[in-house]
Amino acid sequence: MVAPESEKSRLDEAARAGWLYFIAGHTQDEIAKMLQVSRASAQRLVSLCLAERLITFRLEHPIAACMELAARLKDLFHLVYCEVVPTDPAAPLAAAGIAERAANILESTLRSDKPTIVALGTGRAVRAAVERVSPIDCPNHQIVSLVGNISADGSASFFDTVGRLADRTKARHYPMPLPFLMSSESERKQMLRIDPIAKVRAVAAKADLRLVGIGQMDQRAQVHVDGFVTREELFEMMRLGAVGEVVGWAFDAEGRIIDGGTNGRLTSIPPQVPAEALTIGAAVGRAKVSAIRAALKGRLINGLITDEATASAVLKP
Amino acid sequence: MVAPESEKSRLDEAARAGWLYFIAGHTQDEIAKMLQVSRASAQRLVSLCLAERLITFRLEHPIAACMELAARLKDLFHLVYCEVVPTDPAAPLAAAGIAERAANILESTLRSDKPTIVALGTGRAVRAAVERVSPIDCPNHQIVSLVGNISADGSASFFDTVGRLADRTKARHYPMPLPFLMSSESERKQMLRIDPIAKVRAVAAKADLRLVGIGQMDQRAQVHVDGFVTREELFEMMRLGAVGEVVGWAFDAEGRIIDGGTNGRLTSIPPQVPAEALTIGAAVGRAKVSAIRAALKGRLINGLITDEATASAVLKP
DNA sequence: TCAATGCGTGGGCATATGCTCAAACGCAAC
DNA sequence: GTTGCGTTTGAGCATATGCCCACGCATTGA
Numbered sequence: 001m002v003a004p005e006s007e008k009s010r011l012d013e014a015a016r017a018g019w020l021y022f023i024a025g026h027t028q029d030e031i032a033k034m035l036q037v038s039r040a041s042a043q044r045l046v047s048l049c050l051a052e053r054l055i056t057f058r059l060e061h062p063i064a065a066c067m068e069l070a071a072r073l074k075d076l077f078h079l080v081y082c083e084v085v086p087t088d089p090a091a092p093l094a095a096a097g098i099a100e101r102a103a104n105i106l107e108s109t110l111r112s113d114k115p116t117i118v119a120l121g122t123g124r125a126v127r128a129a130v131e132r133v134s135p136i137d138c139p140n141h142q143i144v145s146l147v148g149n150i151s152a153d154g155s156a157s158f159f160d161t162v163g164r165l166a167d168r169t170k171a172r173h174y175p176m177p178l179p180f181l182m183s184s185e186s187e188r189k190q191m192l193r194i195d196p197i198a199k200v201r202a203v204a205a206k207a208d209l210r211l212v213g214i215g216q217m218d219q220r221a222q223v224h225v226d227g228f229v230t231r232e233e234l235f236e237m238m239r240l241g242a243v244g245e246v247v248g249w250a251f252d253a254e255g256r257i258i259d260g261g262t263n264g265r266l267t268s269i270p271p272q273v274p275a276e277a278l279t280i281g282a283a284v285g286r287a288k289v290s291a292i293r294a295a296l297k298g299r300l301i302n303g304l305i306t307d308e309a310t311a312s313a314v315l316k317p
Numbered sequence: 318m319v320a321p322e323s324e325k326s327r328l329d330e331a332a333r334a335g336w337l338y339f340i341a342g343h344t345q346d347e348i349a350k351m352l353q354v355s356r357a358s359a360q361r362l363v364s365l366c367l368a369e370r371l372i373t374f375r376l377e378h379p380i381a382a383c384m385e386l387a388a389r390l391k392d393l394f395h396l397v398y399c400e401v402v403p404t405d406p407a408a409p410l411a412a413a414g415i416a417e418r419a420a421n422i423l424e425s426t427l428r429s430d431k432p433t434i435v436a437l438g439t440g441r442a443v444r445a446a447v448e449r450v451s452p453i454d455c456p457n458h459q460i461v462s463l464v465g466n467i468s469a470d471g472s473a474s475f476f477d478t479v480g481r482l483a484d485r486t487k488a489r490h491y492p493m494p495l496p497f498l499m500s501s502e503s504e505r506k507q508m509l510r511i512d513p514i515a516k517v518r519a520v521a522a523k524a525d526l527r528l529v530g531i532g533q534m535d536q537r538a539q540v541h542v543d544g545f546v547t548r549e550e551l552f553e554m555m556r557l558g559a560v561g562e563v564v565g566w567a568f569d570a571e572g573r574i575i576d577g578g579t580n581g582r583l584t585s586i587p588p589q590v591p592a593e594a595l596t597i598g599a600a601v602g603r604a605k606v607s608a609i610r611a612a613l614k615g616r617l618i619n620g621l622i623t624d625e626a627t628a629s630a631v632l633k634p
Numbered sequence: 635t636c637a638a639t640g641c642g643t644g645g646g647c648a649t650a651t652g653c654t655c656a657a658a659c660g661c662a663a664c
Numbered sequence: 665g666t667t668g669c670g671t672t673t674g675a676g677c678a679t680a681t682g683c684c685c686a687c688g689c690a691t692t693g694a
Contacts, residue, residue: 012378038644044643061329063333344650346650355673360652
């Protein structure tokens with residue numbers, strides 16, 4: 001430093017200005033008068049104080065940690081959107097918090113005048129989010145399912161998110177009247193060629209917002225619990241390295257979609273890699289940490305809604 | 318509270334807004350968009366965050382403690398002006414820091430266009446301050462001494478602050494060609510009636526700014542060390558309760574000017590009680606703490622320049 | 635000595651902020 | 665229902681802030 005002395009006194013002045021501005025709450029004009037400098041200089045001192053990190057802000061509120069985690073996730077994984085909600089200490093797996101946020105996103109998207117295509121995936125959080133969307137008329141929008149809602153036994157899935165959201169909004173909607181999994185790859189190909197299905201897929205491909213759950217691939221994997229894949233199929237995917245799934249598409253720890261296994265017979269819309277449209281994953285829970293981390297790494301999603309505990313675990317190496 | 322639930326979520330939002338504003342550095346407009354509220358509401362949330370003290374500022378700089386002390390002194394003793402400079406650890410008694418500040422005040426006062434009367438008292442800090450005033454022409458101002466500069470032996474005081482400052486500024490100046498102390502009260506009265514002296518006193522009474530030192534009344538009292546008062550006179554004043562003096566006027570621990578003793582024979586201008594014009598005391602040092610506290614209590618001064626160690630001690634009960 | 639360089643300064647303008655006011659909203663009692 | 669009260673909201677405006685630019689001053693190197 002050429003002039004450590006003047007440099008020092010300059011920082012002193014900056015500290016003074018910062019104190020007067022942030023702590024005493026004076027305006028820069030007042031500070032300028034007090035320090036006998038021009039207003040412009042006072043402004044410079046205040047920003048110097050900031051730039052030199054002489055002053056630090058501390059937010060005494062649980063939210064602060066959440067914001068911090070969200071910012072780190074956003075930065076680390078190049079996310080377009082990230083929201084971390086406080087973990088409910090009474091029920092760490094409760095999707096209520098994240099569902100609220102997801103519902104918020106849905107509502108604000110649907111309230112917009114611009115015609116929008118919203119695509120919905122699987123997952124408790126997504127279902128809960130839809131439940132929380134308050135009824136509004138928005139016939140200009142379209143709601144499309146990313147995933148077939150017919151289970152292996154032929155019955156419709158117990159929770160038709162697309163239909164439910166459409167009820168509340170009067171939006172045009174495109175459910176996907178397909179089994180989640182076909183029995184062979186060729187059968188899958190055949191199915192996808194059917195005109196109405198192709199149309200739904202075309203709409204889904206143009207979706208402006210995708211809201212998906214993230215499933216872990218362990219013995220309690222939702223796709224298995226819900227009866228969409230058998231124990232054997234699940235184990236095969238795990239053998240192939242699967243740690244998680246998004247709308248059924250299993251991926252490994254690096255977030256690469258696995259080649260083969262059930263992935264070859266899935267009817268659901270594959271994720272864009274990397275995600276182009278806003279694709280928000282919503283998930284909480286200790287068990288989902290690896291799956292979430294992988295999905296982020298592989299850029300299967302570019303948005304995330306989770307809770308503090310989960311976010312914190314995802315960031316731990 | 319009528320609505321603890323909504324109240325809580327409101328504070329959550331406020332915390333979010335505050336985080337985004339102060340920590341992430343977004344504008345209120347951006348925050349409004351993020352939180353889906355109007356800009357006005359975002360502003361309200363940010364100020365709520367401040368009002369509820371959710372966010373705190375910490376200034377990582379030695380100056381911060383000084384500012385804090387200055388603010389407390391200002392508040393506690395209703396000061397118009399208060400400045401606390403960092404204590405020089407190498408020389409806790411060095412008047413350099415406070416002299417710099419005092420010089421600053423003098424300069425800015427003298428630089429003003431408005432014709433001003435500056436009155437100077439005693440003390441090392443005042444002398445050093447004058448030394449540090451950089452030469453400027455300001456013939457519209459007047460500089461007047463609050464205290465006689467002839468010592469007991471008839472010689473002029475070794476440091477003529479008024480003359481020195483006038484040299485540097487070409488301002489009209491009024492030294493007080495009087496002994497500090499007369500030998501009796503009647504002699505004092507007689508002296509003060511002399512026309513030129515009365516004129517000087519009249520000017521001094523109208524002073525817009527008084528800069529004075531604060532002396533302690535102990536065995537090392539400046540008034541005694543400099544030979545203005547004898548050991549016996551000093552002891553008498555101490556017996557009468559004197560803890561300090563301003564331009565020679567001794568006061569007790571409550572800041573009340575003492576009746577009798579040398580106070581009856583002083584030629585210097587008595588302090589206004591309470592001080593009306595800006596009257597700044599400048600002093601540092603462990604030994605002066607009681608004197609400073611008393612001067613503040615008695616409102617003999619309404620401005621103070623000191624250092625961190627002294628300020629801290631003055632505030633300790 | 636003088637030009638070159640570079641930092642700090644203050645004027646001025648576009649933008650951001652704080653605040654006021656009237657309107658809307660929710661809520662509770664009737 | 666509806667009536668009234670208290671709170672919250674958003675438009676609009678005065679003020680404060682951030683930043684660009686041209687200027688000035690000092691330091692440096694030829």
